[in-house]
Amino acid sequence: MAESPTTSVSGLQRLLRHQLVWPVLALVVLLLVNVAAKPGFFDIRMQDGHLYGNLIDIVRNSAPVLLVALGMTLVIATRGIDLSVGAIAAISAAVACTRIVGAADEGALTTAVMACTYALAVCILLGAWNGFLVSVLGIQPIIATLILMVAGRGISMAITDGQITTVHNNTFSDLATGYVLTLPVAFLIALGVCALTAVLTRRTALGMLIEAVGINPEASRLAGVRSRTIIWTVYAFSGLCAGIAGLVIAANTNSVNANSLGLWIELDAILAVVIGGTSLAGGRFSLMGTLIGALFIATLARTVNNIGIPSDLNYLFKAIVVIAVCLLQSPKVRSVFRVRRPGATGSSGSVGSAGSATPTLAKAGRS
Amino acid sequence: MTQMDVTPAAQAATPVVAGVDPVIEMRDISIGFGAVQALDAVSVRLYPGEVHALMGENGAGKSTLIKALTGVYSIDSGRIVVGGVEREFGSPAAAQEAGISTVYQEVNLLPNLTVAENMLLGREPRRFGAINVRAMNRRARATLEGLGIDIDPTSELGEHPIAVQQLVAIARAVDVEARVLILDEPTSSLDADEVAKLFEVMRGLRDQGVAIVFVSHFLDQVYEIADRMTILRNGKLVEERMVADTTQLELVKLMIGRELEVLDRIDRKVSARTADESGSPVLKAIGVGRKGSLEATDLELYDGEVIGLAGLLGSGRTELARLLFGADSADTGEVVIGSERRRLRSPRHAIDRKVAFSSEDRKAEGVVGDLTVADNMLLALQASRGWLRPIPQTTRTRLVEQYLEALDIRPRDGAALMRNLSGGNQQKVLLARWLITDPEILILDEPTRGIDIGAKAQIQAKVAELAAQGMAVVFISAELEEVLRLSDRLVVMRDRRKIEERPNDDVSVGDVLEIIAGESREEEGSRG
Numbered sequence: 001m002a003e004s005p006t007t008s009v010s011g012l013q014r015l016l017r018h019q020l021v022w023p024v025l026a027l028v029v030l031l032l033v034n035v036a037a038k039p040g041f042f043d044i045r046m047q048d049g050h051l052y053g054n055l056i057d058i059v060r061n062s063a064p065v066l067l068v069a070l071g072m073t074l075v076i077a078t079r080g081i082d083l084s085v086g087a088i089a090a091i092s093a094a095v096a097c098t099r100i101v102g103a104a105d106e107g108a109l110t111t112a113v114m115a116c117t118y119a120l121a122v123c124i125l126l127g128a129w130n131g132f133l134v135s136v137l138g139i140q141p142i143i144a145t146l147i148l149m150v151a152g153r154g155i156s157m158a159i160t161d162g163q164i165t166t167v168h169n170n171t172f173s174d175l176a177t178g179y180v181l182t183l184p185v186a187f188l189i190a191l192g193v194c195a196l197t198a199v200l201t202r203r204t205a206l207g208m209l210i211e212a213v214g215i216n217p218e219a220s221r222l223a224g225v226r227s228r229t230i231i232w233t234v235y236a237f238s239g240l241c242a243g244i245a246g247l248v249i250a251a252n253t254n255s256v257n258a259n260s261l262g263l264w265i266e267l268d269a270i271l272a273v274v275i276g277g278t279s280l281a282g283g284r285f286s287l288m289g290t291l292i293g294a295l296f297i298a299t300l301a302r303t304v305n306n307i308g309i310p311s312d313l314n315y316l317f318k319a320i321v322v323i324a325v326c327l328l329q330s331p332k333v334r335s336v337f338r339v340r341r342p343g344a345t346g347s348s349g350s351v352g353s354a355g356s357a358t359p360t361l362a363k364a365g366r367s
Numbered sequence: 368m369t370q371m372d373v374t375p376a377a378q379a380a381t382p383v384v385a386g387v388d389p390v391i392e393m394r395d396i397s398i399g400f401g402a403v404q405a406l407d408a409v410s411v412r413l414y415p416g417e418v419h420a421l422m423g424e425n426g427a428g429k430s431t432l433i434k435a436l437t438g439v440y441s442i443d444s445g446r447i448v449v450g451g452v453e454r455e456f457g458s459p460a461a462a463q464e465a466g467i468s469t470v471y472q473e474v475n476l477l478p479n480l481t482v483a484e485n486m487l488l489g490r491e492p493r494r495f496g497a498i499n500v501r502a503m504n505r506r507a508r509a510t511l512e513g514l515g516i517d518i519d520p521t522s523e524l525g526e527h528p529i530a531v532q533q534l535v536a537i538a539r540a541v542d543v544e545a546r547v548l549i550l551d552e553p554t555s556s557l558d559a560d561e562v563a564k565l566f567e568v569m570r571g572l573r574d575q576g577v578a579i580v581f582v583s584h585f586l587d588q589v590y591e592i593a594d595r596m597t598i599l600r601n602g603k604l605v606e607e608r609m610v611a612d613t614t615q616l617e618l619v620k621l622m623i624g625r626e627l628e629v630l631d632r633i634d635r636k637v638s639a640r641t642a643d644e645s646g647s648p649v650l651k652a653i654g655v656g657r658k659g660s661l662e663a664t665d666l667e668l669y670d671g672e673v674i675g676l677a678g679l680l681g682s683g684r685t686e687l688a689r690l691l692f693g694a695d696s697a698d699t700g701e702v703v704i705g706s707e708r709r710r711l712r713s714p715r716h717a718i719d720r721k722v723a724f725s726s727e728d729r730k731a732e733g734v735v736g737d738l739t740v741a742d743n744m745l746l747a748l749q750a751s752r753g754w755l756r757p758i759p760q761t762t763r764t765r766l767v768e769q770y771l772e773a774l775d776i777r778p779r780d781g782a783a784l785m786r787n788l789s790g791g792n793q794q795k796v797l798l799a800r801w802l803i804t805d806p807e808i809l810i811l812d813e814p815t816r817g818i819d820i821g822a823k824a825q826i827q828a829k830v831a832e833l834a835a836q837g838m839a840v841v842f843i844s845a846e847l848e849e850v851l852r853l854s855d856r857l858v859v860m861r862d863r864r865k866i867e868e869r870p871n872d873d874v875s876v877g878d879v880l881e882i883i884a885g886e887s888r889e890e891e892g893s894r895g
Contacts, residue, residue, distance in 0.1 A: 206754040208742050216735045222694055222726060224718040225750040283737050
């Protein structure tokens with residue numbers, strides 16, 4: 001992922017290493033636990049031109065959370081939060097499925113394409129509605145998106161008449177279960193959106209302006225940043241991402257249950273963002289971190305089955321792991337580690353972390 | 368605002384110092400924060416039944432002193448004697464127990480509770496373990512009546528205007544049987560009638576023997592209500608004075624002091640640069656004002672001239688600058704930029720018309736700490752272009768390199784994080800942010816506050832250079848020497864309005880002090 005093509009390469013690498021070291025470490029540890037429990041965990045075999053295995057399942061299952069988390073990352077960077085993503089996913093699936101079922105030729109390729117396009121347009125509108133509430137009316141993000149979180153379920157119920165709608169369209173099914181170049185389509189879609197997000201934020205000035213608004217809204221306003229447009233954009237984008245996630249989830253079962261589709265996915269997405277190192281207080285964000293966070297969550301779900309945690313302890317186990325990861329990332333806990341190696345701060349020539357570089361820079365600035 | 372008067376308006380008998388023991392005596396108080404000495408052997412005496420004004424500019428140590436007295440900060444050395452007994456307060460609660468109550472600038476009460484609940488929060492009368500609401504309301508009503516405040520104690524606090532909430536805060540402080548009441552900038556958001564009401568309450572309390580510490584930036588108010596004052600400057604005690612024996616001019620001189628002319632080498636020849644005032648002004652403010660911050664004010668700004676805005680803190684100098692830029696929206700009047708006449712509603716409008724504004728509050732309103740120096744520099748330009756049109760990489764590099772060099776920013780590294788820079792270098796980055804947008808009008812509010820002498824000189828030199836190249840500059844600073852050195856025209860603010868405007872030829876610091884102190888009122892009268 002092109003984190004930032006604008007900063008110098010060495011600075012970029014140092015930053016990346018510093019930011020992502022803990023999420024990556026957590027992911028690696030989790031994978032090692034799985035291997036320890038089942039030595040064949042990493043096995044990948046080729047069958048009918050597709051890859052199969054635990055790792056493939058993990059990347060495929062991570063797709064919905066990753067999609068939602070990408071939009072969430074940008075929203076959180078502006079000091080906001082989007083609780084409505086699960087409901088938007090359900091609406092997206094409901095719209096697409098009812099249109100496919102209602103189409104003249106249910107199995108045709110164009111039917112699927114048209115239905116999905118239509119559904120995603122609706123989702124962008126819903127996201128823009130959230131953006132309107134937050135940026136124009138000034139409603140707190142958590143409240144503004146709570147409205148659609150609750151109402152959205154009702155809307156998707158109304159669209160499907162409260163029925164579980166089942167579709168028969170191979171193109172649509174392929175969104176979740178298909179393979180391209182031996183890899184699952186769902187993951188490729190998520191990866192594609194991830195790349196798109198990176199281009200959108202780092203090749204344009206959107207990323208920098210989002211961060212500026214998130215770090216210091218007043219300074220940004222006085223510098224002339226149109227924060228209203230920025231905030232509107234990120235919520236609309238979050239709606240789009242949630243919509244794509246909804247399609248992938250529905251395609252997995254070829255059906256939509258308006259009551260349960262995407263339920264609590266907002267929490268997993270927020271978790272993925274936080275594990276990836278983006279602060280809930282807004283400001284700097286890391287898409288690579290979010291990717292790793294989403295993979296971590298999918299791996300965690302797989303781990304529960306793999307190492308045989310009893311299903312009634314499932315949530316407890318997840319909670320403990322998440323708390324451990326969050327603690328590892330907290331500056332206070334990290335500072336405990338930092339104090340233990342005071343020698344490192346003295347030699348500024350060594351590849352220092354940002355922590356040890358800080359005093360050096362500050363001194364140079366004052367001289 | 369009350370009419371100005373050369374002789375103090377306080378008619379009340381000043382407390383007899385001889386024979387009465389001070390209720391509080393702070394002796395040789397010192398407090399340091401790291402390398403900064405916030406208070407250096409400062410002594411203050413408070414007598415019962417007096418209003419004691421604490422005077423000084425920003426950073427003089429007023430709030431540190433108050434926090435030392437109320438137990439928020441612990442003191443490094445010195446003694447605090449309360450009623451003849453030496454005390455040290457470990458916490459605000461301990462100070463309150465000893466009868467020292469504080470009402471802060473921002474009313475920190477709970478707007479969703481009733482007036483009575485706010486007044487007695489934490490010490491509600493109880494009955495069988497439950498709060499006795501009737502007794503609480505009765506007690507609150509009695510206290511309010513005692514102060515002559517006519518409001519219903521059962522009403523919700525948030526329903527009342529700020530001024531009334533302020534009075535409730537005082538009532539709360541008094542209810543604890545305060546011997547000392549500290550009012551930190553209580554009048555900053557009140558209008559004249561509300562101030563009068565507040566003063567009435569204060570006089571009532573003073574007559575009951577309460578010692579009141581009053582902090583305000585409004586000289587007229589100090590002269591109206593205070594009996595004695597202690598003047599601080601740069602963390603040191605300047606003098607303790609009776610208000611009646613001190614003219615406003617003397618007071619202002621004591622507060623501001625005279626700094627050494629270290630910067631004299633930027634000897635700018637004012638006469639060499641003649642602003643073209645024959646043409647039409649690039650910026651014109653017509654009756655621009657905003658309730659509670661600035662009375663309707665006119666101002667004209669021409670190409671290539673520097674207008675210096677002088678005045679004390681809270682005089683309206685910052686408020687005027689913010690209205691010119693649209694950082695706050697004006698209630699009255701309009702700003703004409705070039706030939707276009709319109710009401711500025713947001714900074715965006717001003718920026719589109721080539722106006723730039725650097726706020727006095729560098730940290731809260733300028734610096735984006737977690738972004739790089741390069742991003743901070745390019746923020747305003749990028750914001751103008753919109754997010755879809757990023758600045759090309761080569762342009763970015765060129766601009767950043769150019770301004771790192773031109774303004775001598777250290778470290779000379781665009782990838783450094785902004786928050787790691789020193790104040791002076793941050794200020795230069797912010798200046799660069801605006802210069803990159805190629806403005807025609809540059810408004811600088813305290814661009815040299817709190818930065819080292821070298822950076823200060825560099826910024827001043829840059830301002831002079833820009834004006835020489837034809838930029839119109841509004842320059843605001845608390846340091847009069849600096850304002851006088853740089854500006855072609857001088858505008859003096861006081862009590863939220865413009866009281867004087869004159870060309871800066873042979874104006875001395877003393878002259879400006881006199882104007883600020885309000886001793887040249889005949890000119891003000893003729894101005895109409």
